[in-house]
Amino acid sequence: MPVHGEFTLRSGQVATEYFDKYLFEGDPQLIRRVAAGMQPLLPDDAEVLGGLELGGVPIAAVLGQLVNLPTVFVRKEAKEYGTRKLAEGGSVEGRHVVLVEDVITTGGAVIAGAEELRRLGARIDLVVCAIDRRPPEATGLADAGVEVRSVFTRADLDRARAAAG
Template identity: 65%
Template sequence: MTTADTDLAADIDATCRLTGTFTLRSGQVSSEYFDKYLFEADPALLSRVAREMVQLLPQDTELLGGLELGGVPIATMVASMTGHRTLFVRKQAKTYGTCKLAEGPDVAGRRVTLIEDVITTGGAVRDATRELREAGAVVTHVVCAIDRSPAGENPLADVGLEVRAVLTKADLDAARARA
């Protein structure tokens, strides 16, 4: 499920696509990289992405879980548009203070929709899903700005997550071809 806004795809592609040699979180090497911080640092572009994400949220969402670091500003913007409370989900639980993985309201028994910036293999989302479920959260969906995974594949099927994306790599490639 995507929104496929062609104007947004063109603007994100023009702002964020970098070429070169990049090692991704998964260890894969890519000749291109979508630097999500370039759109997240632009309030107007971030707002457009967040508006599209609002349309993709499951109706039963109780909490938004913004993944460290790129998912946090997006989740905050989506929360400001929807009134949903937000969690800030760390890559690892703190080893001091509250020792929490997810900062914010208690997740036990709550339906948490994860918010992520870019998904390729879904490693960070997979890790967060497992940890949140162990804490009692109900996690069935992730909404991301860009899904870079191969077309027609759900990289998070193994943990039972539905991926909903504002844009896919194919949307961004089509925008580049039109430019």
């Protein structure tokens, strides 16, 4: 259920509705159900799951367990210390990586993550997400060569809320 108020999103947009994904990501049964909903969205040739920081990381970890695929954790930017890697958890070079995200509003984080992983040699053409709240006219991800497959869309959630009264 969304929270209502005034919220500034990662994209800089201001929204009156906020999907507090950490409520389902922190609940072991709900995150498992979300990950199970993503399972049939994965292509057969997926080799690695790429959880986008921060919300995509716990979902990717659970999904990786369900489908027995390795998972990398994709930072927004490489750290200046430690391994200094953008993607932690294994190599993506030459591998088909499916990105995992919690909520997509504009797709900016997905596009940035895809571009960075492609620089590392990954093949990226798909993101699976829990909630796709982009407007129908949004084309940024398609223009970036990334297909979106979601468990729920904004329209799905609106219909469910209307049905619940």
